[in-house]
Amino acid sequence: MPILQIDTNLSMNSVPSEFSVQTCELMAHIFKSPLNFCVVHINTDQELYWYGLDGPCVLGTLKIVSGSGTISPEQNIEHAEKLVKHISDNLKLTNKNISISFVEQDAANVTIFNTTVSNFLQNKK
Template sequence: MPLFKLQTNVPSTKIPANFLESTVEVVAKTLGKPKSYVVATVLPDQLMNWGGVDGPCGMVSVESIGALGRDVNKKHSKVISDHLLKTLGIPADKCYINFVDLNKANVGYSGTTFDDLL
């Protein structure tokens, strides 16, 4: 059930048409999760400034049941940062990525929770 949420000052007109689809692919691959469970969302046109300097920047939240942790988050951070630079022009040093490891009992889906599904 991975969830990728990006808030960015990149204008909606500069978000490629396939950005969400390509982001789902990237997140599924790096986390080792089925693509069918990954949700990606982007909030463009945010009033944001990084360190007093104008330019593309963002904040990302990656939520997942498992597949996160101290060592693997370094890999995930690199993969996601590379994707944001390539697709949106957001440099790695202008984007925070927060990783949130969710408890499967606290995530509802299909009328139950992942505690019952997994």
């Protein structure tokens, strides 16, 4: 269950209307997750300043629920390349103005369908 939160100082009208759908599709492919478990949350018009850089920037947080995708130091390099390229290409940003933090969350600490992800997955079997 990949959940990507994007904070940016771009305005909402700078984000293509299909960006969220395309980002979910990319994450589903990268993390081998069902599309209905992929979430994109975009916070535009944020007061962000990245010292020494000019123009718009993105700070992203990618939360991965344990068991629904794999993150590791080695895999994060490939994940970062794909996600940063996608964000850069679609939001018209230089890749040096994009940072993404990868965070793994325990399935017992995330809810979906009125229960925890771990409980949902156990009862699904």
